[in-house]
Amino acid sequence: MAERKPGTTKAYHNESFLNSKDARALRILAEYLEPRSRFERHKVEDTIVFMGSARTLSREQADAALAKALRDGRNVDAARTAAEMSAYYEAARELAARLTRWSKSLDRDARRFVVCTGGGPGIMEAASRGASEARGTNVGLTISLPNEQFDNDYLTRALSVHFHYFFMRKFWFAYLAKAVIVFPGGYGTLDELFELLTLVQTQKLKKPMPMVLFGTQYWEQVVNFDALVRHGMINPGDVDLLHRTDSVDDAYDWIVTRLEKRALDQPGAML
Numbered sequence: 001m002a003e004r005k006p007g008t009t010k011a012y013h014n015e016s017f018l019n020s021k022d023a024r025a026l027r028i029l030a031e032y033l034e035p036r037s038r039f040e041r042h043k044v045e046d047t048i049v050f051m052g053s054a055r056t057l058s059r060e061q062a063d064a065a066l067a068k069a070l071r072d073g074r075n076v077d078a079a080r081t082a083a084e085m086s087a088y089y090e091a092a093r094e095l096a097a098r099l100t101r102w103s104k105s106l107d108r109d110a111r112r113f114v115v116c117t118g119g120g121p122g123i124m125e126a127a128s129r130g131a132s133e134a135r136g137t138n139v140g141l142t143i144s145l146p147n148e149q150f151d152n153d154y155l156t157r158a159l160s161v162h163f164h165y166f167f168m169r170k171f172w173f174a175y176l177a178k179a180v181i182v183f184p185g186g187y188g189t190l191d192e193l194f195e196l197l198t199l200v201q202t203q204k205l206k207k208p209m210p211m212v213l214f215g216t217q218y219w220e221q222v223v224n225f226d227a228l229v230r231h232g233m234i235n236p237g238d239v240d241l242l243h244r245t246d247s248v249d250d251a252y253d254w255i256v257t258r259l260e261k262r263a264l265d266q267p268g269a270m271l
Contacts, residue, residue, distance in 0.1 A: 031168040035161045039139075042158060043109065045267040047116035047139055047176040048099055048255070050092055052123025052183030052214075053085075058093075082100070088183050089126040095109060095181065095214075095248045096130030096132050096138075102137055102256055110267060113178060113259060114139055118169075119160055123183045125152035132156075139176075141169050170195060175271060177254050178263045179210040184218040197206035201234075201242055206269040208262040212251050213244045 017023055038044075057065065062083040069079035096115045103113040115131035117124035121139025131138035132154040140155040142162045151160050163169040174196060182193050199205040213219045225242075228234045245251050 002262070028165060028168060031163055031165055032171070033173055035141075038159065038161065042137070042238045043111050044139065044159065044176070045110040045112050046178045046263070046269065047114050048103075049116045049173055049177045049180045050096060050123060050127035050183070051118070051180065051185060051189050052088065052092060052126075053189060054118075054120045054122040054124060054184035055186070056126070056184070057082050057086050058088045058089050058126070059083075059086045074249050085184065086121040089123065091214065091248050092123050092126035092181075092183055093130040093133075095251055096127040097134040097250070098130075098252050099255065100131040100134035100136035100138075102252075104134070106264075108267075111137060112267060113263075114140065114159075116173070116176065118142065118188075119151045119155055121152055123185065125154060128152050128154035141172055143169050174199060174205065175269045177209065178207070178259060179212075181214055181251060181255070184215045184222075190223075197238075197241060201238055205271060207266075208258065210255055210258040211242050212255065213242045214246070214251060216244050216246050218246075219244065 011017060018026065038155070062079075062085070066076075066079040066083045069076045096271070099113065100115055105114055114137055115127050116139040117127045119128070119142035124140070128140060129152075130137045137159060138154070140160040142151045142153055142160060143166060144162065144164055151162075161172070170192065173192065177196075180196060182189060195204075196211065200211070202207050204211040225234070225239050229236050229239060243251075243254050245254070
């Protein structure tokens with residue numbers, strides 16, 4: 001085979017160019033077009049997004065860690081807290097499974113209301129696991145981070161999309177979502193929650209967006225929404241953009257009722 005002459009490499013095969021700052025716009029566009037191609041190919045019409053901490057352990061993991069801490073006499077308080085927080089892992093797992101079974105019962109060619117997470121461990125793993133245990137597909141929108149696991153073991157591999165740019169990842173969370181469930185989490189969860197709240201409050205999202213805050217005690221301690229009202233920073237009605245609950249049954253019924261009324265006949269991405 002003839003050796004390629006210098007200067008004959010096509011631009012879209014030139015890796016040094018594609019990885020340069022001059023091609024950043026192309027990389028951003030790729031993180032829009034490549035996921036869209038996958039979702040269309042696998043007939044994913046819209047999603048139910050689960051958000052929450054990557055640090056939350058399953059009950060099995062948390063119980064084992066607590067038993068070890070008690071044996072060793074070290075880090076017992078942290079292990080007890082992790083064991084308590086593992087209830088949220090199991091709740092996310094159960095809720096995702098129930099919503100997946102409901103979605104599959106709709107008997108449509110397209111995949112409606114597919115469970116979608118950030119694809120990592122913790123609450124994300126729990127929701128992916130629940131969807132997988134219900135024999136349904138699930139979407140994982142993972143992000144490249146220095147010290148985080150990229151994806152969990154329960155994702156539908158063909159729908160595990162890996163991002164470099166946070167803003168493109170968050171676009172796909174919002175664009176396909178028809179409902180959002182937010183479990184206890186840290187900075188990343190708060191960032192995602194408040195960005196969606198801002199889009200709904202400012203009506204940049206025109207579609208109905210049922211949003212659940214799961215874990216009332218946690219959220220009352222972490223975010224004082226009533227104080228925001230008292231100080232005139234938000235309107236009283238803005239507090240009602242979120243439904244608070246500690247019950248899988250309540251969260252399931254509240255979401256399904258609203259999706260059946262407002263979204264069942266409007267498949268596909270909407271803003």
